[in-house]
Amino acid sequence: MECIQRGIMKHRELYKKVKKTMVYTKFYGIKNMIHRNFDKYQVNEQWYSTWFEQNKVTQEEIKIQKQQRFVYEPVISILVPVYNTPQKYLQQMIESVCEQTYDKWELCIANANPENLEVQIILDEYKKKDSRIKVVDVPENLGIAQNTNKAYEISTGQYIALLDHDDMLATNALYEVVRTINEKNKSEVIYTDEDKISENSNEHFQPNFKPEFNLDLLRANNYICHLFVFKRSLIKESEPFREEYNGAQDYDLILRCTEQAENIAHISKILYHWRMHRQSTADNPASKLYAYDAGERALQAHLKRCGEVGRIEKLDDLGFYKIIYESKDNKDLVTTVIKSDGEINYLKKCINSLKEMDYENLQIIVVDMGNQSSKVEKYYQFLEGQGIQVVKGQKDSFPATINIIKKQIKGEYILLLSQYIEFQGKKDLEQLLANCQREKIGVVGARSYYRNHTIRHAGIGIGGEKFSYRLFEGLPNMCKGYMHREALQQELSAVSMECMMLRKSLLEQIDGFDDKLGDEFAAIDFCLRVKEKQYRVLYVPTVVMRYNASYDKERIEAKNITIMMQRWKNIYENQYGYSS
Incomplete structure (x- = not known):
């Protein structure tokens, strides 16, 4: 009998997987479905399961945290809209709140189906046990936005946290939030890392390790998601969740809060567990297609509030967007x-790829770095006859040459290129410029791939024994990377000089490139100094280039690694990985 039951369970699981694959294939297409599954298995789930067990809060830490007192101890109101929640998930959600090591919280539940007696009994029992648990009955289901507003109406806390009815908080979640509020200048917005949890709550998988606040990444995808906590005073409306964005009401709220907040903090700990089951968006994004249309509208409203103009397009994967920004002046x-x-x-x-661009107002300077023959000399003369300036490289250094020829550069914006780069789109230059023209954007880079269709450049991260590394280099071109990051526009630590657009004013403001470091480190050092001036460095993957040479790597001298580690010690030690 037991064997028969196991067989039935296996067939059910197989049916679920086949059905899910068919749903995804319908919306993504066969090619994108294959790509998606390739990306999915980039994460070693067994590794994460072990890591999670080793890094979750210990009993000793729980004991210490319960005794800990803070200078500022706000009440955190946790809002939960409930509608026909399965009994075991509801109980686990409530228990995860009751077990918090920080005790100044209130759980505000809006029950949108009070006729469900099982749910009603559970809520009544918990209300009697703990006065911090509040429940308001909503006579009919008003939709997730209005249901959450009903929970907000009974809340009194200085900070608001959002929790889905079938998800769970880590035991130390609120403790870490309050500690961060105290340590980081009373942060107004706080968000944490998260993972997925299985239906039976036995497995943790698909961790989402997030970067520090990254506006462009947020515009590409609601990467903040869970756990999200915000200061009540940020939102002036009596109903913070807007009905017209049902399904993406949290994305709309996050965009509005981050627009207003001066201090945004990221806690790099897994403190939220997102339930994965058949009806859950976590497991089946196609189950709530309306949410992605709502997300697009929320994003468009956000751009309008920020005074930016751009055309939003949905990417192949649900819940991901790209913005085609309009150039402020296409005559620059x-x-x-x-x-x-x-x-x-x-x-x-x-x-030729530059000349084929739709953008015409272009000055081209070729820097001759040597290895010249009579044939090359003749070609340079031909270029000069075409109005292209050719200059001799200085000090055997491309960065040094840029510093020296600054006066010959007439444009307000400079595009540095390797001769091996070949643009693939006629609008690429316009897109680089449109992003570089945006407020507080200092440097913009693009995506490149080798002729064998593997990735060469998708931005640069800080970390490792050589100080830095190229993100996703060598992976198949179809790969979208961890959490789709290879395919999404975002702020990064640095981009390569092989394709780097920058403001000429910044080149003068920070005294050019350090020409003793070599091309790669000179570019990274420049980007980090740009960020010190409160400008941002952007990676724009919609601009795609082919790198026509074979795989090559600039030889990095050990002394330059030492220089970079000493010069940027704080960033190197605290920014391991590619978050910015």
């Missing part, structure tokens, strides 16, 4: 400075 002169090693065929392809 852009000076393109191309590093040439004398490889004529590659240089021709690079220049």
